[in-house]
Amino acid sequence: MNAIIVSTLLGVIMMFVSWGTTSSKLQRSIGLMGMLVLIVANLAQLNNWWSIEFNTKGMLEFNQMGLYVNTILFVITFIYLWINGEEIEKIGNHTADFYAIFFFILCGVSLLTSFNNLLMLFIGIEILSIPLYILTGSDKKNLFSNEASIKYFLMGSFSTGILLLGIAFIYGATGTFTLTTPVVNPITNIPNEHFLMSAGLLLLFVSMNFKVSAAPFHFWTPDVYDGAPTVFTPFMATVVKAAGFIAFIKIFEVQRVALGQGTWMIILPLVIVATLLVGNVTAVFQRSVKRMLAYSSIAQAGFMLFALYGNSTFNNEGILLYIVAYSLATIGVFAVLIKMKDYSIESFNGLAKSNPTLAFLTTLFLFSLAGIPLTAGFFAKYYMLNALFTAGAGIWLLITAVVFAAISVYYYFKLVQAMYFAEGTPAIHPIGKQYELKLWVIAIILLVLGVFPPLLFNYILI
């Protein structure tokens, strides 16, 4: 409960901070301090030091896993804000407002990691989404930003509508909003549920796929990620998407039984293969790095969907590692991209000569995205493949996955090739030592987790 209440309070405080001070630098510092407070408050509950409790009638449930995911996502957000703080100031006139928006999004995130009731899921998704529409359109004078915002809003509301319809169906079938274990007929081994239950779950499935940008519900992603101000794209592609996945897993961990294991084993692989195909193949043909990363984030979602396949411990460990590896690497690549004067691949030409450190860091982030050993991305992919296999997926699905992983190397390495092997002067804004230092922090986390992945989840296993 700590995270939900503290993030809401911090959001409200940030809304009024601009009355106290007009210095955007100070506002940023207050925002970062707020993030730390939020992390500490959440840790306090995770470690049972102190927590705000009241009876939610079982609508919310705070377990170790959910609180731990909160911590991870908050820390990622902190790193994101810490790196991108100055860039955020450049957009719009009211820096503090953006921080308020971030805190509201994090409130939505904490609801999504703790809901035990479909209404809470709905509220969480709405709290998460509405601020995102604002963030997307925050570059008011930019037509692309506006277009992206409208597109996102229309598509988003549509999918929320589907979600609501699904919830209504499920309520119709079971008479409750609570996520309960479906009752299975012991003889036929088929759940005793009304067909409305299956229909509702399918609608939920569609809607959640939309939120995590899985094909064929991904069409909004490239346009929105591309149109939104570059500084906000990594946040949408990482923290928000990760929260979507956690909610997705929470719903279907148990409920897919009601859908029938057979149906599940058909639709999920279809979505996975479609997502991997669309994401990877389209990314190959992109000229703009920003758009390429948008497609790559679709492709990565395909890999994260593996966690939905079974429900072993590998799933949870795998998705946590994947979220961290993918999020940090994406934030890192975007942090470099934002310093570029234009986003074409050619603008990276010769970066290794003019700025070897930056080129090395970018390469490391790309390696992690591609899943090459010594970076966290490798173990993330390994855990996912293992989870998939343990859940009884056919070998063909794994082979498809690694073939697409090999394709992803192709487009990630285009950037590496531009930096190291192409001649030219990169069109890049000057970068300070301090900025590089921040990127090193990400790099070191990725490397450490790339050698000792258990550091991340030993905490919750105890």
Added chain:
Amino acid sequence: MLLLSTLCIPFIAAIILLFVKHNEKANYVAIACSGVTMALAFNIAFNGATSFDANWILSINARFLLSADGLAKILVLLTGISFPAIFIATSKNEIKNRNQFLSLMLFTQTGLLGVFLAGDALLFYFFWELALIPVYFLCSIWGGEKRVAITFKFFIYTFLGSLLMLIGIILVYTNTPDHSFLIGSFKSALLTKGQQLTAFALFFTAFAIKMPIFPLHTWQPDAYEQSPTPVTMVLSAVMVKMGLYGVMRWLLPLFPAASLSHAHFVVTLSIIGVLYASFIAIRQDDVKRLIAYSSIAHIGLMSAALFTFKSIGVQGVMIQLFSHGINVLGLWIIADIIEQQTGTRSMKALGGLAKKQPTLAILLVGFAFANIALPLTNAFVGEFLMFNAIFQFSPWMAAFAGVSVVLAAIYTLNMVQKIAYGEVSDAINKMQLPNKNAQSILIVLLVIVFVTGVYPQLLFNISSDTLQQLFVK
């Protein structure tokens, strides 16, 4: 601890080198560190070493286990000798940002040593990939004209292969009785017949790409030609051995039934590759490409001998792993000296080396004999044993493979003739004083060629225990 330090020294040296900007100093650091590694490698090979075992990832039961049996010892020895030899022989070459180059080379060495020493499948995979990454940069930055595209082809090829192997590892791991990646538990994994076939196919693809076996070899000649010569030396002297090593360490012991049932298939492919590469080698004019194709032929023969399942063949392969590395290293160094001093690799433009630099010409002839596997050279012992095994397996195969010996004599002697004899050509005339560093290394290598050729027991002693393990199962 010995094994761990063997692994750590090149790694630490590689990191140090990044900060040594001065060319000469970088050279000294690299040579000194690889020299220490070589000394440790000798120690491992002749005195043995206790294995190193530590927890790595507890939750999935992956261990950081390094151990050295006969096979590993042979390859560690080869790796240990190759790197200082390469560094000294090419120390005069002009290389931009030398410290970065040497640093990446040492990272490669770390990866290679890790591959040969790993006793845990996940660790093996980890190093397998790590050995590849620095090579990608080495070839793409310092290579020839078409380097970027060709290296990328090489990279994607091997990367896809290794990912398939990763699936194979997961498949076997899931079926191990104690859920562990240790080679011992992998051997006792309970696989159904279908699973064994699938796993065999997945592992085999990875190793076949690496060796490479026909028809997956297409990346190799281009990659050898376009890479800077020191990297080509690493690739063909040590790195291709990763594939053969993988077959011997993982493929055959883990999936004996599936391997046996595919033996004819693999042997046939290998022999086709041997003949194919030999015929192409005859037509080559570029020295580098010639050696590249000759190397494919030799590796093909080794893979054929492995799949005969005759202990004599495996013994031959183990000798040949080492011998081929030394021989091809010698040839590459000579090719490199010629290219550095004359600026050309085309045999048409060369000729008369014997008059201009007799010592180098004698060395060339020595290594050429080793390449044809004449008696007294090290390759003779290995090839004799391997042919023996292939003959026992199928006389027809042996007949076809035997043709390759004749072909090897044709292309190798043809090369010697074109380079060493005839009128002194303009290109050869440009050659300056002999490269003392490289020549002394060549002499040392040639001594190894003859010593192990006359007294192969040295190598048999090192490798004997693996043979027993492989066949006593």
